[in-house]
Amino acid sequence: MEEIGKNESIRVSIDVDGTVIAEGDIDLAGGPLLDTAILRLEGAVPVVIDLAAVEFIDSSGLRSLLAASRRAQGRGTSVVLRNAPSGVLRLLSITGTTEQFELQGAAQ
């Protein structure tokens, strides 16, 4: 696993299989680190982001995910959100953006 970076909000790494692992809070401080990891992986295949260890997300963090989704759609691929916790799912629902992502293994 390669650590991309960490700060007071978030720790972001890339697993050996190319999955982005986000741990902590995706907010104004955490979003840019997540952007860095996603941009390193963007290509012809879907970007997979494991959110199992995400404890908080707000609209500034969601904008990072939406921007990645928009870029992926432009390449004819998608962003996969894996193990999204209930807080992430709720924010997607509130903002009507659930359909922008492929969800795998999300919390019920």
Added chain:
Amino acid sequence: MTTISDDAGVKSTLDAGPVTLVIPPLAAMVRVGRLTASSIASLGDMSVDDIDDIKIAVSEMITLLIQSGGRSAVTLRFEAENNSFVAEASTPASSLDLGRNDLALATAVLDAVADSHEIAFAQDRIMIRVVKTTATRTADAEPSPAADV
């Protein structure tokens, strides 16, 4: 006034606010603000879901002010009552563009997690006020048209 229980479970009344916090306009401070708010909200009768909503609301408030303000300090004021939590935030600014896309996403979130919210520009300050009362999580079934943001 907020009723709390001591270690022995004895309930008493506490004047829990208001609490005022002044933070620099830094991304790292968003977390400081929302954790302070959740700590104060937990003194009242708020449920875990209510406190989660307050954390989101306060995060949106501070983020909006950092991104829209004039790079000056953000003043936060929190007050917990038994069944409500009021958060007020402001920062100096030269203007406020309410049509910005990122603002639309933030206000959509505030609509969902708070009972009421107001965003205003007056006297060269952007001011935001959010009120959250207990057990009012109702907006999940009404997604906003924010997907274009």
